[in-house]
Amino acid sequence: MRPATDLRYDTSRAEHARRQQVIAGGVNSNVRLHGTPVPLTIARGDGALLWDVDDNVYIDYAAGMGPMVLGHNHPAVTAAVQQSLSVGQLFAGQNRFEAEFAETLVGVLPWIESIRIGMSGTEMDLLGVRIARAATGHHRVVRFTGHYHGWLDPLFVNMAVTPEPMGPVPLTPGQSVSAASDVLLCEWNDLTQVAQALESGDVACVLMEPVMCNTGLIPPSVGYLEGVKALCRQHGALFIIDEVITGFRLGLTGAQGLYGIHGDISIYAKAIASGFPLAVLGTSTELLAGVGRGEVNHSGTYNTGVSSVAAGIATLRVLIDTDPYPEIDRLARRLVDGFVQLGRQHDVELAVDHIGGGLLQTRFGKPGPMGSRTDFAANSDGPMLARFLELLQDHGVRPTSRGLWFVSAAHDDDLIDRTLAAADHALGELAASNEG
Ligand SMILES: Cc1ncc(COP(=O)(O)O)c(C=O)c1O
Known part of the structure; x- marks a missing residue:
């Protein structure tokens, strides 16, 4: 768990508390209600990066829930x-x-x-x-x-x-x-x-x-x-x-x-x-x-x-x-391969679904394409995914809150390297907390 002294999200906490006084739940789409440790307030976005009001920087894979295929501020x-x-x-x-x-x-x-x-x-x-x-x-x-x-x-x-x-x-x-x-x-x-x-x-x-x-x-x-x-x-x-x-x-x-x-x-x-x-x-x-x-x-x-x-x-x-799609696809495949390899290294069942293009889904369960909704439900450990996403955020990587990732034309090899390094840390911490 995060230490109680973690000040990393303090301004977001204050902004959220202020909004909650006058905006129901402090958000304007219920999908945004459950941000951890608090729904973030984003100060600005540029390319594939987001800065929150505490000056934390994130490599963004939520892409505004999809629209930012060219990245922010193109x-x-x-x-x-x-x-x-x-x-x-x-x-x-x-x-x-x-x-x-x-x-x-x-x-x-x-x-x-x-x-x-x-x-x-x-x-x-x-x-x-x-x-x-x-x-x-x-x-x-x-x-x-x-x-x-x-x-x-x-x-x-x-x-x-x-x-x-x-x-x-x-x-x-x-x-x-x-x-x-x-x-x-x-x-x-x-x-x-x-x-x-x-x-x-x-x-x-x-x-x-x-x-x-x-x-x-x-x-x-x-x-x-x-x-x-x-x-x-x-x-x-x-x-x-x-x-x-x-x-x-x-x-x-x-x-x-x-x-x-x-x-x-x-x-x-x-x-x-x-x-x-x-x-x-x-x-x-x-x-x-x-x-x-x-x-x-x-x-x-x-x-x-x-x-x-x-x-x-x-x-x-x-x-x-x-035509950014071949490059987006190449970068997404680097992420898929990297995640699978890191999962093996840390001995956690990290599976990645990808059908080409810039869309991928991370989950914890058996590898291989899912054929149905029940297949997915049986092979996606929700709490483990939530913890992984929370740790990723702490390491500066922000996919959507359900583990769907959007790779955009603004991502590049350097950002993919940084994302994989962050995932390495996050999976290490996840594996350690599972053992502990
Ligand atoms: C497949 C699909 N259809 C429709 C919608 C609704 O779109 P909007 O949020 O723009 O109303 C969404 C939103 O995520 C969606 O994913």
């Missing part, structure tokens, strides 16, 4: 946003950045003809479901336990990792039970369950993360995505692929490019705008026609704020022009 993005500020922010009308952003996005994702832009992944997922209902005349939504599609009532069901599958139960007090009653939950990678759900009728769409990234990092099994798509076709349902995490992260064309299959509707957010609020629903011109005619509603005061769209254009431009 000069091209900052310059584009700064320039955009001079024309104003929000006009209750269109701005001259929107067409360029849409053309750029559609130019790299061949399965998309037309888009709508919003502010968050959550609302774009809900728009996708609405379009699917309008297009099919069906109402129910098939989705998967352990996947996440935002925090709002109609989709926020059964995220928890439990040994037994559960029905579609609401996950928070205050949630409308009826709003989620159209959801049918299946286990990830179980095609029979998807078939059964679709056969039960009235299904508007199957909604999934193409790689389960919100509970471990679990790829689709061979032929699974194709199987789901064929079942959708057979039952007149649409296939919605939520690339909020994987989009522009697993590569320029995301998971759909990686697996060579595309859905009817695709959702992108996080990595498209370097931390500015921008999210996209992309599909065929035909499926968006109802929205375009004003029959299917999609609205939002802040949609396409000038600075967000400018950030989006600049981010996509850098990703397209520099």
